[in-house]
Amino acid sequence: MKKNIYILAIGLVAQLVIYSPGYAQKKTTAAKTNSSSPAKKSTGQAIPNDPNVKIGKLPNGLTYYIRKNTEPKNRAELYLATRIGSLMENDDQQGLAHFTEHMAFNGSKDFPKNEMINYLQKAGVRFGADLNAYTGFNQTVYQLPIPTDSAAVFKSGFKILANWAGKISMEGEEIDKERGVIIEEDRQRGKNAQERMQKQMLPLILKGSRYENRLPIGKVDLLQTFTHDKIRNFYKDWYRPELQAVIAVGDFEVNEVEQLIKQNFSDLKNPANPRPRLTYDLPDNKEPLVKIITDPEQPYNIAQIMYKQRGGVVKTTADFKKSLMYSMINSMIAARLQEILQKGNAPFLFAQSNFGPFQGGLVPNINAFQTVVVANSGATLEKALTAGLAENERLSKFGFLPSELEIAKKNISAANEKRLKEKDKTPSASFVQKYLNNFLEGSSIASTEFGYELTKKTLEEVSLAEINALAKTLITKDNQIILVQAPEKDKATLPTEAQLLATLKNAGNGVTPYVDNSINKPLLDKKPTAGKVVAEKKIDAIGVTELTLSNGIKVLLKPTDFKNDQIVFSSFGKGGTSLASNGDFRSAEMVSLIPESGVGEFNPSNLNKLLAGNTGSADAYVSELYQGFTGNASPKDLETAFQLVYAYATKPRKDVDIFNKNMSDYKVILGNKNANPNSVFADTVQAVLSSYHERGMPINLKDLDKISLDKAFGFYKERFADLGDQTFVIVGAFDVNTIKPLIETYLASLPAAGKPQNFADNGVRPPVGKISKTVYKGLEDKAAVQLYLHGDYDYSSENNVQLDALNEALKIKILERLREKESGVYSPNVSLSTSKYPNAHYYFTISFSCAPANVEKLIAASLDEVNNIKKSGASADDLAKFKSEEQRQMELSLRNNGFWVGYLAGVIKNGEPLDLVLQQPKLLEKVTVESTKAAASKYLNENNYLRFVLLPQK
Known part of the structure; x- marks a missing residue:
């Protein structure tokens, strides 16, 4: 049971996003230092690039960003960014930008077939969790976190990026095998109420633009039938150095990395007659666009109001000031809505209003002020929408209070101070995102110090009058969109288009100024009577x-x-x-x-x-x-x-x-x-x-x-x-x-009576034996499978590491079999959960989504892989991958505060030694092919086997 209703509300907002723009798998000069302070002019000055990042360009046009950063130690983030997405596709290539991204992992000049993934896994790089990529409308981005303490592995990282950039093999056999994986990705992500409603919404919100007909996943019928030349032509036309950037941030020497980039990427060439890389816009709409959509599987009544506006990225100090002011406005609106949500008579289940990129950055340089409300029923949706819009009108008519702005400024200032204090502990991935945005969108790359001073100065300058003047611009008379998503059963009680438009027009009638009901008291009336430290012990090993x-x-x-x-x-x-x-x-x-x-x-x-x-x-x-x-x-x-x-x-x-x-x-x-x-x-x-x-x-x-x-x-x-x-x-x-x-x-003053405490075992246990349950629910051609192999066991660190090794080996084999060989799933999941209390028990879970027609075949294939491990144990190669990944992840964990809190609490709860983490190398040494064979025979026991299948309703 979910303890917090607002956790669910976050999930509601997630389903409101119309489209997530990424489909995932997966002469050189240094920047000059600008020592001048931020400009005082309202037009602002250009924000200078951070001098700690070296930005250059090869003769073939490829851009590169290089920064030395030691958090985490002995690691680097390598990215290949391309200004290539689904908008570049011809009509007969829809979906092939995303398909090309998949093919980057299926063989290249220097890494045939699956060699790239095998090589990286043995180096401790996890496929999916670390090694990944995504494709959007305007970009495809490849990411490769890699260790730097192995010179050979580190250098190979740049070879891999270069292979993605211009040396993908595109073998016909591999293309055909990947078709099923792409189609299953579409099935896993879609084939639901959200997708059905999106197909009705997109023609409205993207009306008259190329975006409407270029969703990155493409068209299923085309993905099944396109000829190999179509994807090879797409790769040849668009994967070219003038549209690409290499980003390298990590624990390395900058000059060495620059030479590796030159060595690996200088031989890439642009086409003799390159196709123009066009940009596409979203047309304005003078009259409101309204759409009411219902679906039998939609669980909630949701209304959205969007006010589109032209915008841009932050390049100048004036841009930054405006962006910071929008952040303050968003936080103050959120606080007001949160107050309403705490009231027993709140008119909505959930409400949110904010200003930001239109649909999460769907279309560049288009922003929107958006209000979302979730109502109890179709009959109350109009009331909920009226209440949400009334808050917008309240701030537009009366503005914010000085006390509200003070709170917003205090919170931004605290985050700003923290960012400066952590400047030398900033993770490399944070810098990568800044450089990606610079290459793909043209946004500024301010140094931490410059950003700190600019934020501090801007907070001092921004007045309540400026904030309230900007708030008045959020609600525009044109470029309005109204969307309703509701259950089919509530169709008769939903407001009509005319009623929605009337609500939009009249919601602010009679609103009064906001009243701040702050309490001006300390958190505690007085300090508690202190206790004492009565004993102290050192555990030096950790x-x-x-x-x-x-x-x-x-x-x-x-x-x-x-x-x-x-x-x-x-x-x-x-x-x-x-x-x-x-x-x-x-x-x-x-x-x-x-x-x-x-x-x-x-x-x-x-x-x-x-x-x-x-x-x-x-x-x-x-x-x-x-x-x-x-x-x-x-x-x-x-x-x-x-x-x-x-x-x-x-x-x-x-x-x-x-x-x-x-x-x-x-x-x-x-x-x-x-x-x-x-x-x-x-x-x-x-x-x-x-x-x-x-x-x-x-x-x-x-x-x-x-x-x-x-x-x-x-x-x-x-x-x-x-x-x-x-x-x-x-x-x-x-x-x-x-x-x-x-x-x-x-802490020593907390109440204590000295009574021994314990938990109770209430006898909740999984069933023993073999059980199969099939649920028939859903309208689409989509199935879901969950298989459990479980049992009681002797909870110990030795047994747990053998279980972990089995889990990783099975994960690798299930992925290879179901995705690569059968082409029947997109991302199968194999997981292990163990617990000591109230009774020691383990669960292995194999789960995936697939076509209903393939359920039995893929379950049989999964169990076949289980039996193979029971017969032969995990392969030596797979165990090498497991041990390398464990070692690499532990290196990162040992430098993470959150890990140590969880680890120390865990070993104390389970009665294990505090220095257990130091025993990991010895525990891993005990993992062998033979030990996993024995463990598989013992723990992958089909005597306790639970099979669950979700199929479309009959």
Whole structure:
């Protein structure tokens, strides 16, 4: 059960995006330093390029960006960016820009067939997770994170990029094999209500433009039948150095990389008569464009209003100022809508208004102010839309208040300060994105220092009058689009086009100025009476200090230098919702609504206002087996984060309005969720996996009647009344002696009664034996498969590493078999989950989507690969890939604060040694072909086999 209704709301917004513009698989001068300060003129000055990036161009026109950056150490991000996308396709090539991207991984001059992927996997580069690419309307981008501590591997990275740039083989056999993969990608991403509605919306929002007929996925019938010359011609015409850039950021020497780029890319040539690379626009519309779309599988009533505007990228200080002002406006609108959503009588399930790139950057240089509302039903959609638009009119007529702008400025300033403090710890991927935007869109590349000073100066200059004047320009009289997406069952109660237009016109009638209801009080009335550190122990092997506090709480401290301005922490104690009775556990599951309601006198909105500009944050949680706290802060704001911990423990807040709003929203969600085939399928899987135990079943409408705010609040107070067995793990940029006084004040003072704590085993178990369930739901020619092999086992680090090796080997074989050999799926997934409590159990899961006609064949192929591993063990090659990937990922993890928080908490919960991470090399040595054969025979046991299939309704 989802504990937070707003998590679901985020999912609602995701489905509103009309089109995600990327389909994924996967004489030289240095920039000059500009020491002048940002210009004072309103027209602004050009933002200078960061002098730390070397930008150059080869004689053949290929651009390159090179920057030395040591985060993460011994790693580099290599990208090939191309100004080549689906808009370049001829009518008989639709989909071949994206198809070409796929072919880049299926053989090239220096890496025949699948050799490129095999080579990189053995170097620790993961296909999909690391090695990847995406295709959009205007660009195709290839990404290759690669280690730099192996000279041979690092140099090969540039050879790979050059092969993508101009040496893809395009063998006929490989083209034909990839057709099925592309078609399955279309099936996996689409064949649902969203795609059906998109096909009706796109002709409206992209009306009169080339974008309407050039979706990157292309046309299925063409993908099945195009002749090989069509894709070879596309590659020959468009993959040319004058339209390409190499981006290299990482732990290397700049001059060496520049020479590698010259060596690998200088021989690439442009066509003698290159085709012109045209740009395409989106026409204006004087009259509003309106579309009402219904679908049997659409679960929610959603209305969108868009006001399109011409725009551009940030190139000057004036552009930057305007962009920053839009950010402030967006944050202030979001805060107002969030206040409304906390009220029990809120007119919508969810609402959002913001200004930004049109449909996530669908069309360059087109922005939009967009309002989205989600309503209870078709009958209430007009009311919800009116309320959302009224907020737009309120800000347009009356503007924002000085207090609102102050909060927005404080938050931006805090992020700006943090960015400067972390300038030498910025990950390479962040720089890559800036250089991509510069090459593809022409946006500026400001240095961290210049950006800091410009942001600071702009925040000082921006006035409330300027903000309110800009806010008035958001709502335009032309270029309006109104879209409604609704369930088919609500069609009769939906507002008409005329009613929607009337709502758009009249929503602002009678609006009054916004009233700020901030509370001007401190978070805590007084500091708690401090406790003491009563014992201290060093674990030098992993740089950890363990403190025992006077109230019994344990604190593990690991100071690090991974970040300059970050401290993260987490705590846990045994218990959780497992201790709730069967009659009350649904109320206990809703206990997250207590911390989500704020703390003390502060509701969430007031708390956000109070903490504006403060990086300290914390939250309380109750999971099935544990309860505790999580949080993070800059060192200067750690006290605030600890104050929040103390407040959540001692001053929880019960808010009837927030509770009632959540219950009302859940009724709508649960009432509509069975319209979605995936939701019905997921509920079936969940029910079977729990053996239909009442505590494991999906929540339903009747369950809502069992939920009591008083019981949820009482259970929360009970779980946090005695925190003596809590263990805190704190990692980051701090000094042990400096942090002790804060720990004694806020953690050693937490309530504790000294009673032993434990969780309960309520007997929720998966079924034993072989079980098969088929769900018939959905209108499209699309199937989903989930296969589980599971069992109880002896939980240990030795067994877990053998399970991990099996999982990786099976993942490789399933991908090779189902995608590469059978061409029957796009991205099959093989996963492993293990747990020690309440009973030690493991699950191997094989899942994929495919054509219904191929279900039995692909299930048989999957089980065949399982049996092959049981007979022969994992291959030596696959184990080499597994060990290399494990080693490379661990190198990155050991320099990550978040990893250490999770790791230390995990080993303590499971009773494992704190230095277990140091034993990984020895554990990996024990993984052999023979050991995996033995493990496969033991754990890939089809005696406990669960098969789930989702097929279209009969």
